[in-house]
Amino acid sequence: MTKAGKREKRKYGKPGGKTYVFRLFVAGNESNSAQARVNLARICEEHIKGRYKIDAVDVLKDATAAHKNNVLVTPTLILIKPLPKVAVLGNLNDTRQVLAALRLTGDER
Amino acid sequence: MNNQKPPYSELETKMKEAEELIHALRTQQVDAIVGERHIMLVRLKQAEENLKSSRNQLRALASYLLSARENERAVIARELHDEFGQGLTSLQLGLSWISRKLTPGQKPLQEKIRSLSATTTSLMRSVKSIASELRPSVLDELGLVKTLKSEAREFEGHTGIQCRFKTNTAKAKFDRSAAVAIFRIVQAALTNVARHAHASRALITLMKKKNELILTVMDNGKGISRKLIYGHDSLGITGMRERALALRGTFTLGGSRSKGTILTVQIPLSRVITGTAS
Numbered sequence: 265m266t267k268a269g270k271r272e273k274r275k276y277g278k279p280g281g282k283t284y285v286f287r288l289f290v291a292g293n294e295s296n297s298a299q300a301r302v303n304l305a306r307i308c309e310e311h312i313k314g315r316y317k318i319d320a321v322d323v324l325k326d327a328t329a330a331h332k333n334n335v336l337v338t339p340t341l342i343l344i345k346p347l348p349k350v351a352v353l354g355n356l357n358d359t360r361q362v363l364a365a366l367r368l369t370g371d372e373r
Numbered sequence: 374m375n376n377q378k379p380p381y382s383e384l385e386t387k388m389k390e391a392e393e394l395i396h397a398l399r400t401q402q403v404d405a406i407v408g409e410r411h412i413m414l415v416r417l418k419q420a421e422e423n424l425k426s427s428r429n430q431l432r433a434l435a436s437y438l439l440s441a442r443e444n445e446r447a448v449i450a451r452e453l454h455d456e457f458g459q460g461l462t463s464l465q466l467g468l469s470w471i472s473r474k475l476t477p478g479q480k481p482l483q484e485k486i487r488s489l490s491a492t493t494t495s496l497m498r499s500v501k502s503i504a505s506e507l508r509p510s511v512l513d514e515l516g517l518v519k520t521l522k523s524e525a526r527e528f529e530g531h532t533g534i535q536c537r538f539k540t541n542t543a544k545a546k547f548d549r550s551a552a553v554a555i556f557r558i559v560q561a562a563l564t565n566v567a568r569h570a571h572a573s574r575a576l577i578t579l580m581k582k583k584n585e586l587i588l589t590v591m592d593n594g595k596g597i598s599r600k601l602i603y604g605h606d607s608l609g610i611t612g613m614r615e616r617a618l619a620l621r622g623t624f625t626l627g628g629s630r631s632k633g634t635i636l637t638v639q640i641p642l643s644r645v646i647t648g649t650a651s
Binding site (some may be wrong): 291323327338354 | 390394396397398400402403404405406407409412414416418559
């Protein structure tokens with residue numbers, strides 16, 4: 265495999281890799297929540313296309329789910345699978361940090 | 374096999390979570406706080422924008438009030454000068470006329486006229502001084518630089534505090550309202566020097582530097598506390614700050630016991646100088 269090919273593989277991971285399950289806690293269409301929805305969808309499409317599932321929970325409609333998951337603020341993103349669970353707070357604007365937190369950088373994928 | 378995590382691991386995770394929460398709150402990336410019974414929406418950005426807008430409205434109002442006050446002062450000064458000044462001059466002339474008509478035998482009357490004449494002269498001086506305080510005619514006639522020079526001289530004369538004025542803007546032509554604002558700032562600053570600083574020397578500088586006009590008023594007195602600088606009851610300081618901000622400028626005031634007090638106002642040149650005097 266060429267160097268470029270290896271780099272490409274590292275960047276995008278294997279086509280049939282693990283499936284990622286996210287739960288995103290938002291507050292209606294408040295600005296940070298809306299940004300978090302858009303950012304998460306973009307990150308998933310760019311990095312784990314076809315291998316992700318997003319379950320969005322609106323805390324204004326379902327506060328119990330937030331309690332059960334110990335969510336204190338919105339937006340909060342929880343990576344349910346693969347384990348271990350990870351929570352990321354905020355509007356997910358900082359793609360690099362989000363990728364690092366979700367273990368989606370380098371060979372870890 | 375020992376699977377037990379080190380005791381600090383959980384604490385470390387909690388700390389990390391807390392840090393992340395603080396970061397999210399600080400960077401305003403949070404829009405709701407989920408409580409046990411209630412969910413509180415946090416519209417920080419919106420609240421900040423509302424606050425900014427209210428602050429701008431207040432600033433515009435303060436600026437309008439300052440300019441209205443200056444206009445009002447000008448009207449009162451003119452009325453005082455025209456009405457009272459002329460009235461008192463006529464009175465003085467009348468008293469002189471009566472005095473000339475009196476015979477040497479009417480001594481008590483002569484005394485009375487002399488006393489009334491002295492009172493009239495004193496009143497004329499007061500009216501002139503009040504009018505000049507309300508609207509320094511010298512500012513309109515001679516311009517800002519000469520007015521500040523004269524203000525420094527008068528301040529030294531009244532208080533005994535040595536006062537110098539330095540500038541590199543002698544040829545500049547100032548916008549009328551900006552000149553009034555700068556003059557009022559200097560007046561207020563000098564009043565504070567006289568009242569509170571316990572200083573023996575004061576220096577006023579008005580310097581053009583790049584795209585800014587920098588006014589400083591410094592003294593060698595006892596300095597000023599932060600409480601006084603930012604106190605809501607420091608009306609003189611608030612007034613000076615408002616005048617500077619109305620000209621899109623900045624206002625800083627600082628000092629210490631060893632260095633005295635220094636007031637600095639920086640205003641964009643475009644807001645102050647309209648050209649060069651011929």
